[in-house]
Amino acid sequence: MAGKTLYDKLWDDHVVRQEEDGTALIYIDRQLLHEVTSPQAFEGLRLAKRKPWRVEANLATCDHNVPTTDLKNGIDSIADPVSKIQVQTLGMNTKQFGITEFGMGDPRQGIVHVVGPEEGITLPGTTLVCGDSHTATHGALASLAHGIGTSEVEHVLATQCLIQKKMKNMLVKVEGKLRPGVTPKDVILAIIGKIGTAGGNGYAIEFGGQVFRDMSVEGRMTVCNMAIEGGARVGLVAVDEKTIEYVKGRPYAPKGEHWELAVEAWKSLVSDEDAVFDRVVEIQGEDILPQVSWGTSPEMVLDVNGHIPDPDKEADPVKATSIRNALKYMGLAAGTPIKEIPVEYVFIGSCTNSRIEDLRAAASVLKGKKVADKVELAIAVPGSGLVKQQAEAEGLDKVFIEAGFEWRNPGCSMCLAMNADRLPAGKHCASTSNRNFEGRQGAGGRTHLVSPEMAAAAAVAGHFVDVRDVL
């Protein structure tokens, strides 16, 4: 019999029961909750007079609606009354059901996918869900983690299980070494450019190869975070020394005797040598250059030296229409060099790139430089209160501020603009977030997905540049 993939192992370890047709009941170890996708789930529980199955398996924080500017008045700092109700509702629900919440004002509050790993809630070998598609992030720690809808949030609250069918296995293998200036964000954008936004539909992707072995755990999170942009609900990286080092000592991580036991168990969380994947995609690390997205889907991405594609040269009519729609929305002409796209807004943040290493990387490019005059707003938004504290302890806030950035409080911010941070219509934004859909950062706004280093370099130049030329 062939060996097992990491995904197979995680799946097998959580099957409570399985029907003949493959539909399975899967046990869920951890659930993270936030204010946007949970209110209707709690309401459902109340209506059916149900209780959470295991209260301690859940942890909540608010992130999508919280302001990143002045927070002096606590929850009253939220100007939009509808946003405020949503944040208040999370507070009320978690209180009623006895679930721990890192609310506004708590230094541990932040983007749910930054908070989970940071607190040691995300552990190797667990199943973890959240009503948010970027839950794939946690797979960087070999946790079988994926996004679910609100009905499923309610299902997990009530039963500690999910009804699922097993996905197929895909291996994305990046061997070799990355060139200097090429980051985890460029790796995942290049992968999506290759497989397409639907390429991973129905698969759990494992990221393997020398490049991921060399990558830091935070870098792996950036990669797994965007597995969903390649269509896969799950992105995974095998356990190694780095994984264990990362988890060690975190507030919710196992301690003492339990730690020893856990580490022993975690060491087996790798795909067997003879495991068979349904699909394998291979990329050479040296071939990846800094990436910039030019359109309205994450697969519309090119390296910084590229030119905007011409829809008239696209043979597939559905694709040609997509390109035409995208160019119209983005206000770009076929053939334009990526480096000539003006940058008017810069956003460094989001669950893709708001951890301490991301902020360090952006600051290293910005140090001693100034944001270009034509950049109307550049903001740096740490992923959590603790990331913010760490960055300030290292003096990174000063580097950002001296360069002309605004240094903000943690939250999702301009990644999807549910709070007050919005990209105005028609403006081009160099953004370290994960989605460049129409209207994502604000109605009519034009998003270009890049790494923190590339965003910082674009802020200084006022247009995209190859960060390797300014390092």
Next chain:
Amino acid sequence: MEKFTRLTAIVAPLDRANVDTDAIIPKQFLKSIKRSGFGPNLFDEWRYEDVGQPDADNSGRPLRKDFVLNLPRYQGAKILLARENFGCGSSREHAPWALKDFGFDVIIAPSFADIFFNNSFKNGILPIVLDDKTVDNLFQETFAHEGYQLEINLAEQHIIKPDGEVIAFEVDRFRKHCLLNGLDDIGLTLQHAEQIQAFEANRKATKPWLY
């Protein structure tokens, strides 16, 4: 959940690939703490000239005349015809809530994003996957004939076209059973409560660090 058995209805063709959930229901409407009332804001940015606000009255807003759902011939449509990777992007269940609230019970496309596909079934929407060529054909016929209707029969797993042609489709057995009977899957899962407890007890014994 509402039952779904069969339906004969007008088809609306949304001729775009990779329609994402941000387009289906823009984020400002996710601030609601309710499950209903999203229909008027379905495809808000494509449907209206102005930018919609949550809790506002949508009746007087200027419509984009050329958007497919605004064309008189597709009024009352309950079947949405779409291109590949429909529903990609976020996990927001507000997307199927909005489609359902607007009146769509069936979505036909060559492929769907996984989370959206799953969320649809939980809300009484039947997503049907057909091959590219068949979908393309349906697009051509929908464009060509005003009032074009399809009959969808879930029990039989087929679609009947106006010319009598029958198209079979696949659907997962468990999901079909839930849709046909309007079953709440939490209730179904709780029938296995003892098994879940036993699993949990075993996990606690073998992986104590998780508890």
